[in-house]
Amino acid sequence: MQACSLSATDLACRRGDRLLFARLSFALGPGEALQLAGANGIGKSSLMRIVAGLMPAFAGTIERHGALGLIDERPALDPHLPLGRALAFWQRLDGPADNAAARLGLAGLMDVPVRYLSTGQKKRAALARLIGQKVPLWLLDEPLNGLDTRGVALVEEMAAQHCREGGICLIASHQPLALPGMGRIELADFAA
Amino acid sequence: MSATFLPLLRRDLAMLVSGGRRGGAVLPVLFFLAVAMLYPFAVGPDAVLLGRTGGGVIWVAALLAAILPLDRLVEPDLELGFFDQWALRGIGEEWILAIRILAHWLSFGPPLMLAALPASALVGIDGDKLWLVEIGLLAGTPGLAALGVMVAAITAGLRGGAALGGLLVIPLAVPLLVFGAGSLAVGGTSGLALTAAVSLVLLAIAPFAAGAAIRAGRG
Numbered sequence: 532m533q534a535c536s537l538s539a540t541d542l543a544c545r546r547g548d549r550l551l552f553a554r555l556s557f558a559l560g561p562g563e564a565l566q567l568a569g570a571n572g573i574g575k576s577s578l579m580r581i582v583a584g585l586m587p588a589f590a591g592t593i594e595r596h597g598a599l600g601l602i603d604e605r606p607a608l609d610p611h612l613p614l615g616r617a618l619a620f621w622q623r624l625d626g627p628a629d630n631a632a633a634r635l636g637l638a639g640l641m642d643v644p645v646r647y648l649s650t651g652q653k654k655r656a657a658l659a660r661l662i663g664q665k666v667p668l669w670l671l672d673e674p675l676n677g678l679d680t681r682g683v684a685l686v687e688e689m690a691a692q693h694c695r696e697g698g699i700c701l702i703a704s705h706q707p708l709a710l711p712g713m714g715r716i717e718l719a720d721f722a723a
Numbered sequence: 724m725s726a727t728f729l730p731l732l733r734r735d736l737a738m739l740v741s742g743g744r745r746g747g748a749v750l751p752v753l754f755f756l757a758v759a760m761l762y763p764f765a766v767g768p769d770a771v772l773l774g775r776t777g778g779g780v781i782w783v784a785a786l787l788a789a790i791l792p793l794d795r796l797v798e799p800d801l802e803l804g805f806f807d808q809w810a811l812r813g814i815g816e817e818w819i820l821a822i823r824i825l826a827h828w829l830s831f832g833p834p835l836m837l838a839a840l841p842a843s844a845l846v847g848i849d850g851d852k853l854w855l856v857e858i859g860l861l862a863g864t865p866g867l868a869a870l871g872v873m874v875a876a877i878t879a880g881l882r883g884g885a886a887l888g889g890l891l892v893i894p895l896a897v898p899l900l901v902f903g904a905g906s907l908a909v910g911g912t913s914g915l916a917l918t919a920a921v922s923l924v925l926l927a928i929a930p931f932a933a934g935a936a937i938r939a940g941r942g
Contacts, residue, residue, distance in 0.1 A: 585807055585941055601811055605804030609738075623730035624812060664812075 535597030535667035536560050537582070537699050542591035543723070544577045550723035551577060553590070557716060561667075564690060564700040564710050569718030575703035576603065578718070579672045582701060597699075598666040602674055606657045608645045614656055615641035621660050628663030635659050635685060650677030658689060669693055671702045683708075727814055728822065735826030739792065748830040751788035752838045758784035759842035770847050777846025778856055778907035784842070785835050785860060786896050789867040793892070794885035796827060796875035797933070806937055816934035820872055824929060828868035836860050855907050855915070862915055863903040866922030869929035870895055876933035880940050899925075 538558035544551045551574035559565055567575050580586040582593055583601050608617035614637065622628050632638060635655045640648065648656065654677055661669065674686050683706075690700045690710055702708060740748045762780045763773055797820075800806055809819055836857055843853050874891045878884035898921045906914020 583807075583811060585810060598813075599811055601807065603804065603807075605802070605807075607804040607808045609734075610803070620730060620734055621808075624727055624814075 534561060535697070535699055536594070537597075537668055537701065538594045539582065540592050540594070542578070542581065542593070543589045544574050544581060545589040546574075546577060550589070552718055552721040553723040555591070555716070555718075555721045557714075559699045559701065561697040561699065562694050564694050564702065564713040566708055566710075566713055566715045567701070567703040567718055568705060568715055570705065573718045573722065575705075575718060576672050579603070579670050579701070579703050583670055595668065597668050598664075599668040599670060600661045600664040600666040601670040601672065602654075602657045602661050603672040604676070606645070606653045607660070608653070608656055610646035611644060613642050614645055614648065617645050618656065618659060618663070622663055625664045628659070631662035632656075632659045635689075636681075651679060651682050654678055655682060655685070658686065662689065667698045669698060669700045671700065671704075673704055674702060675704055675706045675708065727818070731814075731819060731822045732826055735823050736829060738795070739826050739830035748834050751791045751831050752834045754791060755784045755788040755835055755838050756842055758787070759845045762846055773847040774852075777843070777848050778852065779904040780846060781839060781842055781848075781856055782859075782863075782900055782904040785839075785864065786867060786893070786900060788835060789831055789864070789871055790889045790892055792827070792831070793871055793875050793888045796823065796872055797937070798875065798879040798884065801879045801937070801940070807941075816937045817930040820876060820933040820937075821930040824865075824869050824872045824926065827872055828865050832860070832864035832868065835864060851910075852907060855910070859903045859906055859915055859918055862919035862922055863899045864922075866899050866918075866925040867896060869922070869925040870899075873925075873929040873933045873936075876936040879937075 536559065540556050542555040543553040555578070557565060567578060569575055577586065579601065581588045583599060584593070608614070609620070618632065632641070635658055637652070637655055637659060640652060645653070645656070654674065658674070669690070671690070675683050678686065687709055690702065694700055694710070700710070759781060762777070766772060766776070806816065806819070810816070839856055839860055843849065843856055848856060870892055874888045874895070878888040878891065881887060899918060902914050902917040902921060906918060
């Protein structure tokens with residue numbers, strides 16, 4: 532995997548007239564993972580969108596080397612299409628995927644329209660899309676929402692493998708997550 | 724960039740042309756034909772009057788038919804997170820929306836031109852005037868498609884965005900209507916040239932205005 536890095540310096544985020552957090556900094560190199568923890572509404576998702584470049588930061592800078600993939604609460608899969616065809620759309624943009632879908636336990640669901648999938652199954656499908664993207668920087672926004680215990684173990688395993696291969700994982704989650712060598716930032720410490 | 728053209732166009736066409744939950748191309752065409760069919764009932768069987776005013780009715784019907792799919796042009800993709808995922812892959816909003824304009828036009832432009840044949844017969848237009856209607860629609864419908872995507876992007880995410888979108892398109896489409904329907908009254912090609920000019924201006928502006936609207940709506 533290509534050399535990658537992700538760092539933030541003195542980030543601050545403002546929503547409306549409320550300053551959510553300030554002076555937040557971190558730096559991640561190849562193979563490193565970081566969990567952003569904190570209560571609901573503390574700014575985890577906003578921070579993810581700022582890091583992804585989808586939202587401007589109120590202050591501070593992001594430095595990023597390497598392409599970036601994001602999972603959030605929206606799966607970005609056409610609800611009326613069977614899962615196989617919905618994923619195939621992204622494969623046409625990202626290049627052919629490996630057997631990620633099978634490893635995620637989706638093999639039997641390829642003919643099922645996306646709108647009939649459960650929350651956890653949609654999360655797995657989004658993970659398959661992310662793996663197929665083959666990017667070094669992973670942003671996982673609440674990746675464990677709606678997943679059963681096996682699903683949680685799968686996400687941990689996929690993230691660990693991604694880090695072993697030299698990728699970077701930035702995970703926003705209020706749930707505990709076991710990942711070897713993962714750092715942890717409590718967003719509450721930076722609340723303004 | 725060009726590698727993304729076909730997958731995106733294919734998806735847009737599957738979404739806009741074929742049936743399914745997000746509608747299809749059939750409904751606007753049926754709507755268009757229904758208006759053309761109702762008009763003679765409303766004004767009576769006076770062939771001279773029908774022939775003189777029928778072209779205008781066809782243009783108004785085409786405009787209204789183009790408004791029908793407005794709410795599913797941009798909003799669903801925004802809600803499902805597609806635009807964010809495209810942005811992460813470095814695919815520009817302008818490019819995506821330019822392709823969407825093309826797909827939107829393909830889904831209603833050529834079908835309306837076909838439907839204009841029976842519609843013209845219903846309102847008593849034939850011969851040279853039928854050609855003017857067809858070429859006028861060919862020149863004008865791309866502008867309507869660009870306008871539709873632009874307004875859909877601007878109103879996406881607003882409450883009652885669909886109704887507001889329709890209201891916004893109508894005044895902006897007035898130049899197209901004036902020149903397109905006007906070319907039938909005057910005859911000759913000057914009206915058609917002006918219709919095409921308005922279309923080209925809209926086509927040039929729309930992807931950028933719509934892309935800026937999508938980016939402004941992020942956050």
